[in-house]
Amino acid sequence: MGVRDRNRAEVTAKILEAARAEIAERGGVGLSMRAVARDAGLASSAIYRYFPTREALLTAMVIESYAHLDEALRQPEGWAALAHATRDWARAFPHEYQLIYGTPIPGYAAPPETIPSAERVARHFLEAVGDHDVAGFDTPELAEQMARLAGEDGSRSGAAAVLAELAALTGFVSLELAGHFVGTADPADALFQAMVARQGRTLGTH
Amino acid sequence: MGVRDRNRAEVTAKILEAARAEIAERGGVGLSMRAVARDAGLASSAIYRYFPTREALLTAMVIESYAHLDEALRQPEGWAALAHATRDWARAFPHEYQLIYGTPIPGYAAPPETIPSAERVARHFLEAVGDHDVAGFDTPELAEQMARLAGEDGSRSGAAAVLAELAALTGFVSLELAGHFVGTADPADALFQAMVARQGRTLGTH
DNA sequence: ACAAATAGAGAGCACCGCTCTTGTAAACGC
DNA sequence: GCGTTTACAAGAGCGGTGCTCTCTATTTGT
Numbered sequence: 001m002g003v004r005d006r007n008r009a010e011v012t013a014k015i016l017e018a019a020r021a022e023i024a025e026r027g028g029v030g031l032s033m034r035a036v037a038r039d040a041g042l043a044s045s046a047i048y049r050y051f052p053t054r055e056a057l058l059t060a061m062v063i064e065s066y067a068h069l070d071e072a073l074r075q076p077e078g079w080a081a082l083a084h085a086t087r088d089w090a091r092a093f094p095h096e097y098q099l100i101y102g103t104p105i106p107g108y109a110a111p112p113e114t115i116p117s118a119e120r121v122a123r124h125f126l127e128a129v130g131d132h133d134v135a136g137f138d139t140p141e142l143a144e145q146m147a148r149l150a151g152e153d154g155s156r157s158g159a160a161a162v163l164a165e166l167a168a169l170t171g172f173v174s175l176e177l178a179g180h181f182v183g184t185a186d187p188a189d190a191l192f193q194a195m196v197a198r199q200g201r202t203l204g205t206h
Numbered sequence: 207m208g209v210r211d212r213n214r215a216e217v218t219a220k221i222l223e224a225a226r227a228e229i230a231e232r233g234g235v236g237l238s239m240r241a242v243a244r245d246a247g248l249a250s251s252a253i254y255r256y257f258p259t260r261e262a263l264l265t266a267m268v269i270e271s272y273a274h275l276d277e278a279l280r281q282p283e284g285w286a287a288l289a290h291a292t293r294d295w296a297r298a299f300p301h302e303y304q305l306i307y308g309t310p311i312p313g314y315a316a317p318p319e320t321i322p323s324a325e326r327v328a329r330h331f332l333e334a335v336g337d338h339d340v341a342g343f344d345t346p347e348l349a350e351q352m353a354r355l356a357g358e359d360g361s362r363s364g365a366a367a368v369l370a371e372l373a374a375l376t377g378f379v380s381l382e383l384a385g386h387f388v389g390t391a392d393p394a395d396a397l398f399q400a401m402v403a404r405q406g407r408t409l410g411t412h
Numbered sequence: 413a414c415a416a417a418t419a420g421a422g423a424g425c426a427c428c429g430c431t432c433t434t435g436t437a438a439a440c441g442c
Numbered sequence: 443g444c445g446t447t448t449a450c451a452a453g454a455g456c457g458g459t460g461c462t463c464t465c466t467a468t469t470t471g472t
Binding site: 027029098101102103104110115118119136137139141142145146148149160161163164166167168169170171172174175177178179180181182183184185186189190191193194195197198201202 | 235304307308309310316321324325342343345347348351352354355366367369370372373374375376377378380381383384385386387388389390391392395396397399400401403404407408
């Protein structure tokens with residue numbers, strides 16, 4: 001790796017850093033290639049040498065955000081702790097959260113290379129639940145679909161239930177961030193607590 | 207109401223229709239005032255006589271979408287039927303769904319006038335569950351927050367549980383629309399069915 | 413030392429939200 | 443009936459966007 005490549009890596013890092021700041025402030029849809037280029041000290045055209053399209057830069061940011069969330073879920077143990085950590089992280093970095101779990105940016109479909117990052121996050125929750133079965137999620141179709149995710153010795157109904165409860169978790173956080181609870185469950189802490197407790201009962205985490 | 211006003215109403219309707227088509231095709235974030243004006247047969251500047259900002263037009267579309275969903279939930283009875291109708295509607299009109307339950311458009315906060323429309327949708331689900339209590343959602347904080355939503359003779363823990371399960375429902379649909387189930391629960395019908403059944407058990411709908 | 417590959421800058425295209433000015437036609441007051 | 447006010451539509455324009463093309467300077471491999 002020559003000087004050329006090192007410089008290239010440095011400039012790339014600078015672009016990513018600028019993009020991170022832009023997203024933190026204005027969100028994913030508001031990400032402007034020109035603004036990022038400006039912040040990185042480049043002409044607006046030069047940024048396309050590093051990221052051929054806005055979409056490519058966005059993809060890099062999605063992967064970064066997954067890694068960031070993954071890190072936030074390293075030490076919490078058990079479903080409830082993971083759920084609370086996820087909500088806390090989402091409220092601390094709402095734009096990063098929405099980059100991952102929010103409405104896909106139009107014309108932007110999550111590219112395959114983000115899937116491993118997404119799965120790494122899900123693994124925390126799968127491990128927290130362990131390998132026991134969950135009643136109601138043990139249908140033949142689900143068993144077939146969950147085979148890969150559950151692995152050799154994991155419970156397939158458990159994996160299905162975890163997926164469903166992850167949907168509930170992200171749904172709750174998304175609604176909260178969007179302000180849908182304002183007239184009713186605001187602040188939403190009590191409702192969240194009750195929901196997480198219900199999830200524990202559903203998943204058999206006790 | 208003179209001829210003047212009638213014309214104004216007609217042009218407004220034309221604009222809304224064009225906006226509806228634009229959103230159906232390109233989504234809320236992709237809504238372009240200029241494109242809508244073109245479709246409505248107006249100069250790009252003339253549209254601002256009817257909707258002072260893009261945000262105002264978007265708000266009108268949000269209210270329309272709520273009404274559209276509300277209509278789709280008129281005849282289904284019971285939680286499971288309502289849940290399936292919601293998912294079906296979301297898959298038929300994904301951009302309208304995301305306009306309502308997706309990531310808020312940056313710089314756009316759901317204005318207060320959309321709240322009644324949102325509540326009208328929620329009412330379907332509240333009525334489906336009825337007025338019985340739901341274990342685990344009967345904390346003092348929730349009781350206080352749910353007082354208005356539950357009404358005089360409604361169950362407050364029931365209302366809280368409905369809110370939580372609505373979050374689960376929208377979370378599931380949002381993840382499905384965003385393609386998050388692609389590597390795992392795809393198609394997501396079986397998982398959805400299992401989740402709805404679980405919701406029925408949680409809410410005591412039988 | 414020289415050809416090839418690479419990085420950056422600048423101009424430009426077609427689009428965006430929005431504003432300001434100008435022309436016109438309908439409604440109103442007398 | 444006529445002048446005035448008011449509503450509306452159009453056009454030009456501002457500063458922004460993603461992205462491309464061309465041109466120049468620098469670094470690289472040989």
